[in-house]
Amino acid sequence: MTRPRLEVLAAVHDHPHADTATLLRVVREPLPAVSHQAVYDSLHTLTDAGLVRAIQPAGSATRYEARVGDNHHHVVCRGCGVVADVDCAVGETPCLHPSDAHGFALDEAEVVYWGRCPQCLAATTP
Amino acid sequence: MTRPRLEVLAAVHDHPHADTATLLRVVREPLPAVSHQAVYDSLHTLTDAGLVRAIQPAGSATRYEARVGDNHHHVVCRGCGVVADVDCAVGETPCLHPSDAHGFALDEAEVVYWGRCPQCLAATTP
DNA sequence: CGTCTTGTCTTGACGGATTCAAGACAAGAC
């Protein structure tokens, strides 16, 4: 748990849903010498440790967030790719038990809502 | 709607959840001369036409399936990346209305279940 | 029938994101 890793963790905390390029830029503010490798490695380590969570909406690079442990999901804008958090409407984990899991041992249900954010809505329908 | 496109469509029908490399290989059996470009273009066209659907589980390349129009979701194996179809347990679309959509105009809820397939379960816990 | 237009296919090069490989370096174990 070294300085680069702490800076990466802080960057993920401060910039939720940022992609790796953004995080690399942020981390290089206090630590100009970090390599992208260290950031990738740190992100993997932090992900394995459960301190950050990786999300990969279709069509964009990997993004990371620091909100872990609570069952929240994401809305992704089809226009600009912005990601926002949402809590599932139902209190429990409604979709965690599909009708037929084909023998899979499930440990997580990931939900992604697709739509258009207010800005893109305003831009396309003025 | 040309021969390459029909072959691509047939390949997606015959190989659900296959990635583009696999589809390219399959299409080249009857049509050895097709370029990857034609396959990519065909897949995009078919996706736009609603005849196939693209899915991108985190950590693997784009996959395509021909089951469209019904509200089904996917289980993905963390070990080998195998994808299988599941129908949502609840008849309606339970998660389509999150508590707070942040002003987004939602049009789709995508659900991915993560776990381990029977083969990987057997391999890791003998 | 001949020309024009449109859209698809081929070829080849490009770009971004991520990973691989090898060596340097620092810190703790013994």
Next chain:
DNA sequence: GTCTTGTCTTGAATCCGTCAAGACAAGACG
């Protein structure tokens, strides 16, 4: 004090997907 381990730097490589330019076939239209 040396050894070992794990992390970081540097640099190259890989993989997926896209862009760009030209060839080519088919239908539209005169």
